[in-house]
Amino acid sequence: MLDNFQADLKLKWRQYLAASFASYGSLCTGMSMGWTSPVFPKLRSENSPLPQIPTLQEENWIGSLLVLGGLLGPLITVPLLNRVGRRWIVMGSNIPLLLGWLLAGVATDLPTLYAARIMWGCATGMQFASVPLYIGEIAEDKIRGALSALFLLFINVGFLLAYAIGPFTSYWGLTATGGILSLFYIPFTWLIPETPFFLVYKGKIEEASEVLQKLRGLSKDGVQAELDGLQAMIAREFKTEPSIKDLWATKGNLKALGICVFLAMLLQLSGIDVLLFYMEELLVKIGTTISATDGTIIMGVVQVVTSCITPLVVDRLGRKLLMWTTSLGLTIFLGIIGVYALLDSHYKYNVAPYAFLPLLCLIVYMVLFTLGVGPVPWILVAEMFPPRTKCLASGIASFCCWTAGFVWTRFFRDVAASYGIYTAFWVLAICCGFGFIFSISPLLPETKGKTFDEIQDMLNNRSNENKPVDV
8 A cells, every 4th residue: 555655646746746836826825815913913013114003994905905906816817818828827926926025015104005915915816716727737637636725725824824923023024024935936836837738728739748747757658648638628618719608608607607606705705804814803802811813823723724624525525515514604603703792892791701712613613614615616616617618707706706805804894893893793694694595505506526517417407308419
């Protein structure tokens, strides 16, 4: 068994390395997303780079503008993916990323800080739209799930770094660390190859064969069958240029788009960015007794550990089961936090014996989100759409995801300030409740273990008797 494992690793290590290099940028964007949690207290201190303490509204804009910048990612990426290639888009995402760290490092006023957040958001949006696609196109079927999980793992490592470094260094120390780490993304992405899919799409058959040989560790004859399959699929799917009309050309595509857009928006409306951006502040507001610094570090560790487990359960438990169980769990635990905050801040009950509850509920929230509500929407985008429309569908789902995220990160603290933090958490719980109802309904099909044709049959309500017959 050990010999088989070593032989398998010897063949596949290049795929893991390429996927890791491509995913490394998400570590840097994860740091930029988690940056606000330890930085907000610093912006209110006497060592702040700003001339005066930002107001609540100004802090809301600092937090939410990254998500607004994320809307630029799909707008830039989708039109270029089939023109310049996956590799160059992945490499190009480092330009706004580095520019964001530079602007944040020299910021002495709010407009510069706003611009930095928009740049980080643009880089994040570009990576969300390109890196999972890149990994999916270089990976073998057997290890695609494990390689795809690296993207989420690196993001969570970035959050953990921001949470662990931020409280113990200055504003400039944390920002400089993020910038230095981002510099490594330049040589890493330079070393990754273009995907065989894109090379075949551009008619570069020999180059695609060479890349496959390197990635698979096989001879030219050993990769010929896979290369032939790519050529046949591209010839079938790309007889004409893809168009946005393809997304509603069939009932199945339209239904798949509705499912993926709803779940992508649910991902944000469950409150994940709110919790990650304002973690330290929320731990203080909901009354947990553990220090905010320790709490955020614990949350970061939980994210990293859970993201290592995700690929082990997604293909075993199924998408539908994971969605309804995790969305139900999020509804329950967010509701509990709301009740706790109501008793503590509004009714002034003595909740000291239960002070462990908020942090425990947030830990369970992170575990459930990372197992289901977080990854499943993007898995379904990859499974429900043909290669011809996958880029367009992913871009639209990403755009809707970032739109929902911007609205919620911008106004969450306003809701908490006006109606109580408990109300804000109950709104999150209600959103997750809608996700639970949707997930248990027939609207969400189970795609685990099914071929693309079988998934299309389900989406189009076709049975074996009424399938179209080729003539």
